[in-house]
């Protein structure tokens with residue numbers, strides 16, 4: 001197994017999603033020059049686009065359509081060869097769910113919405129004119145699945161890549177962006193007794209769960225293709241626990257998510273229980289106009305301090321002739337040079353453990369079954385930020401990490417509106433409290449510490465400022481976790497019916 005990714009802290013993706021000429025011609029594209037500029041910018045891992053949101057491939061494919069403006073030139077081959085020469089890790093970027101060509105050329109491959117219409121990214125996500133490009137979406141439970149597997153086989157067999165990165169691989173647990181209504185999916189639901197038109201909470205939950213299992217099975221197939229054609233390639237996907245289920249995350253060589261501009265994202269990534277997390281910092285998109293380099297330096301330092309590798313993605317900057325805006329490389333160089341000096345101090349560093357914010361995957365799916373999984377993410381994120389605001393070390397604690405060794409280092413476990421807690425989870429949390437109840441005091445100017453007193457079971461005050469989203473606590477006398485949420489808050493609406501995983 002290649003483990004190069006464990007030491008690559010300075011990653012760059014030059015995001016490229018292009019229609020045909022005249023939008024771009026690649027007439028002056030120079031792979032050697034691009035990689036040399038990456039090397040000068042202290043980049044040690046480079047993502048190379050093999051297929052973009054438009055569905056264009058940038059290598060010589062027999063399965064898909066090569067970008068016409070390349071005129072047969074193997075952009076991927078050149079970039080991989082130059083990267084290897086420069087000692088830079090090469091990761092194959094491959095997009096799954098946004099794919100204009102596949103969805104437009106194969107009517108039976110389209111992801112179909114509940115309303116019976118082909119799914120379009122902008123409509124599903126409520127995006128407005130700010131992003132005028134729409135992305136058509138195929139369903140991977142159709143022939144599109146084999147199309148992807150065949151392309152990934154071509155990429156793995158044909159190029160000396162170190163890893164594969166799958167973009168737009170699962171989009172969260174919301175029904176409207178997960179539950180397809182194409183003919184193939186409807187037939188499968190009928191076989192399994194699933195009803196995509198039902199309003200029953202249990203059925204809606206079952207459908208979300210079914211799709212999470214579909215994604216996990218698809219990933220296992222992809223890993224099988226890599227094993228067959230280039231054993232040792234690492235694999236990751238774009239999305240943390242608010243996008244991907246644990247059945248997907250646990251199969252990854254390293255977890256990744258965007259969102260480095262919000263410190264809770266790198267806290268969440270390091271809490272997954274997976275090594276070498278990587279967090280995306282969107283400086284490339286916004287630094288021109290919105291964010292000065294120093295602000296991005298602060299974001300980068302925060303991501304690093306949380307033990308994550310740094311990942312920049314440049315969406316804008318590629319010029320029509322295929323060259324790349326020079327100032328962007330310089331921008332990253334200035335930040336990467338600092339990262340290079342700091343990274344040895346953060347690699348494999350263990351965070352201090354005081355408070356933990358619990359993520360129940362079943363709750364995430366239940367919110368998703370009502371198309372509001374972002375509310376679940378918000379509950380977790382605001383709790384982490386609340387602790388950070390008063391300088392109390394705070395970790396993300398997912399529901400797959402509830403062994404005594406996972407729980408015991410924490411002085412406090414908070415369950416912010418985690419309503420779907422299984423018997424096993426409730427028992428593990430109750431045992432945790434019995435082993436030594438946490439004692440917690442709200443942070444005040446006079447007292448801002450957390451302590452754990454063995455055997456203490458006194459009722460703990462909840463700091464009013466921290467109850468805006470509702471907090472939960474476990475007590476030694478209860479057999480399950482009890483929710484202490486303010487029912488007046490919009491985020492406190494209850495499940496229609498309790499559901500356990």
Ligand SMILES: [Zn+2]
Pocket residue numbers: 110111112139140141142180181182183184185
């Ligand atoms: Zn489908």
